[in-house]
Amino acid sequence: MAPVLCSKCSTLRFYDLFNDDLVFHPDISSLVQSARKCEACNLWWTQLQRSSTKEDIAACLAKKLPSAAPKSSNNGDFKIYLRGECHPANTASVTDQIWLSCGVLVSAVGHDAPTKLQTNLAVFADPATPAGALFAGRYSTAAHHPEYHATFAKNTLAACRKGHDVCNKARPPGARQMPTRVIDVGDPTLPAAKRVTRIVLTKDLKQPQPYTALSYCWGTGTQAMLNDKNFADFTNVLPEAKLSKAHTEALDLTRLLGIRYVWIDALCIIQGNQKDWESESKRMASVYGNAELTIIAGRSADSGRGFLTNNYLATKKLPNPVPLKVGPHPHTGEGPDLGTVYLAIQRNKAVGPVDMRGWCFQEALLSNRALVFGEDQVFYQCRHHTRYEDGCVDLDVSKREQSLTSVNPGTKAEVLRRWYQMLISFTPRALTEPHDIFACVVSVALVTHGVLKARYLAGLWECDMPRGLLWKSRWSYVSSRHFQPIQKPLAAPFTKRKGEIPGKPVVRAPSWSWAHVTGQVFWDTNPRIESKWIDPKNVFVRPRDSKGLWTTQPGVGNPDALYMPALELQLFGKVVEVRCTNVLKKKTPLTPEGTMMESIKPAPSAKLPPSAKPAPAPSGPAKPSYIALGYFDFPSDPKPANIWCLLVVAHEGLLLTRDGKGKFHRVGWFAVQDAKQFETVKETAVDLV
Known part of the structure; x- marks a missing residue:
């Protein structure tokens, strides 16, 4: 009409x-x-x-x-x-x-x-x-050209293959590797009625073949999944009628693109098989990096609802x-x-619900080419540009090419900076299973390790520990108006882990690791001030080990570690016991509220030479001397019975508490208010857990 x-x-x-x-x-x-x-x-x-x-x-x-x-x-x-x-x-x-x-x-x-x-x-x-x-x-x-996404995908992918050297060089055909298993969507030379969809082992293929990969939210709609019981059946015939709608749409789109194979995690990783899950989780860089195209079902929060149809107007x-x-x-x-x-009405460029899921972050970062079914429109992104359905073309590829997965990741200093920038973007994302935190970035950690050649300790790099330790809640660093406070990770609703209760706090990393919390954390990645993290004159913590190791715990440091709930650091540093005062530094639009800290045992005064006369005592009541302005990681929790300030660099440090075994635990961070009080503090051994 x-x-x-x-x-x-x-x-x-x-x-x-x-x-x-x-x-x-x-x-x-x-x-x-x-x-x-x-x-x-x-x-x-x-x-x-x-x-x-x-x-x-x-x-x-x-x-x-x-x-x-x-x-x-x-x-x-x-x-x-x-x-x-x-x-x-x-x-x-x-x-x-x-x-x-x-x-x-x-x-x-x-x-x-x-x-x-x-x-x-x-x-x-x-x-x-x-x-x-x-x-x-x-x-x-x-209601308007509902099938246009296929034409858009074909045209943009063909143009990229033909004209984008940077995309082709990122994954040269001769170096293509396939995942362990893929879904064969059927021989395109046969009539549709005679095609057979099934799981195939790629080692049985004569040579590597192009394939697509799906990045999506599982939700509650994921139906048929590969497991040990149906493995043999699925390698004969994959029952499409029993698959989630997102899965069948991915199969259909792969066929429309003229590609025969597709990788979908629920159907290509053996679910319930811990050994297979761990092995395949470490291969994500290869799975998504070598895909001809990643299909990102951005607009759908549930695989049962699919992603091809755009209903944003309604x-x-x-x-x-x-x-x-x-x-x-x-x-x-x-x-x-x-x-x-x-x-x-102008359409936005938002990806949609997928953009807030932890697993999907790594998948998008590792992909060379992606077709994104966004919140309002479809768009194609590669290493050369991003092209939107509404006609916009974003030629600024600096963010993409300056990422950890670029063809030339950069120097060690640049890679470290990009690692922190990556975590700033990753940490706000949600995980159903909190213990997946390290698995979600394991492939990026492996790429980073290729440049740094350093041990990987619960999400921190041993070659940059002072800066790594000083992560902060984005909420406590900038403004509570724009960011949410960090929280404690909560056990998954379906957890079967011993000692865990669904919805209750769990420990998935040592207290000093950013993975100990859930929510956005932050590091200052300004390259102009990076010297403050590496200048020996400015750093006040060091490893106790003579070989420069921050921990002597055996069997740690592998970048493909998927679980690191406990890890002790052994270091030397200056620690001062403090108490919280009733004085608060009031928050402003740019700075949240902090608690002033006063040392319980002030640093002793420097000795005067015999000939010197002591200064006259000041009249009136003595003004309190605050050593630090503290920000607790969980400000709504009761304050610890004992609080210590560990000076990490000249201007910042960690708030710690000490348990009955003498081990220190992180409870927050502080900004130095009176540096002189640290000058006469003797360096002591610190065990940080």
Whole structure:
């Protein structure tokens, strides 16, 4: 059914909007009135409400100057203007779009002519139409070209294979390795009715073959899974009717791409077989790094619901796109009428629920090429660029190429910096099984170890222990308004581990490891101040072992370790017993609340020479001398019975508590307030667990 349009919208042409500003409505009130019947005006009114404050809209409705508008705004003009923007080069970082401005010509909006209200709508065209040759944006939803994702995937993958040297060199065909097992989606030369889907052992294939890999959320919908009992049956026939919807969609998409094999964890790792799970978990760098394409089911939180269909309009209760006539070529004004394009509310570039799952983080990072079924749209990302369904192309590959999985990971200093940056992004993600924390980054740890050649100790690198130890809750370092406090890991609902109770706190790492907590942790990775972590004059902790080992515990340090619940560090350092005072450093928008710490046994005064006279005693009550400003990892917990400050570097250290066996446990971190109190403290042995 054709949309209902007002007389203005039914005659608009993009050509007229591209070449000049056009008066759309005399004021906001006129737009609102028209939006009650016209679907195009309703689209504009919806977008305006999404991008502007209620106060500013109310001011313009009353023809008053909004609070956001500078006094230099044209107070008497409240007309609604439109102007189009088109990027025929197909390499723009923004969509083809139409801008709306209140009170100022769109072409004049800027520092000298600020608008009262401004917003925009995206423009897209159908494929294989005259307009489609000019406008890069496409649109694929349940109601509009629902199968376009396959065409988009084929075209972007083919272009990448043909023209992206950096992507091809990252995984040269001669070096391709396949996973232990893959799913054969059927011989493409046979009729569909005669094709057999089954699990195959790749060692039985004559040579490595291209395959896709699926990255997705299991949720509660994962049905048939590979196990020891059905292994033989699944190698004969894989019953597609019993698979999760996400699994069958991945199989179908793989067939559409002309690829015969696909890897899906639930069907290619023997579930319930701990030995196989541990072996395969360490192979993720190879599994995703060597895949021809990773299919990321970003928009789906449950494999039972699938991911191919895009229902974001209904989910977000947004109006449908509306048609707009194009007219002749907007840049030249020549040629025939290009037909019709569509106006739509701008789509976001968010991945969706998958972006908050711990396992999926490593999978995306390790992939060379990925087709992402995002929250609002599909996009293709590789080492060369990211291309979105809405026509945007992000050519900034610096983040990708400066990652730990780039072709050239960099120097040791750069790799360490990238390791911390990776953890800052990884730690906010959720894990159903808390003990998977190290398994989720094991492949990245193996890549990092290839450069550092250092021991891996519960998520920290022995060659950079002072900095590694000083992780902080992002909440305690920046602002509680934008970040959540870290928490204690909780046992999985289905846990069968001895001594664990579902939903209750568990220990999965030593207290000094970032993996001891759940939630976003932070390190300062500014390269300009890295010297403070490595300058011997600035570092106040050192290993007790004569060979420079931070722990002499046997059998530790392997980067492929999947479980490290306990590990003791033996070191020398300056520790001072302190007490919490009632004095709090009040939080600001940029700094949360901290607790001032006062030493229980102040450092002794330096001895004066015989000839020197002691300074006169100050009059009045003595002012307290605070040694540190402390931030507890779990501020809502009761304060420990004893608290110690371990100076790590000149300006920061760890808050510790001591157990009955003399072992120290981390409980937080502190910023030095009075460095002189540490000067006369003698170095002592510290056992940190």
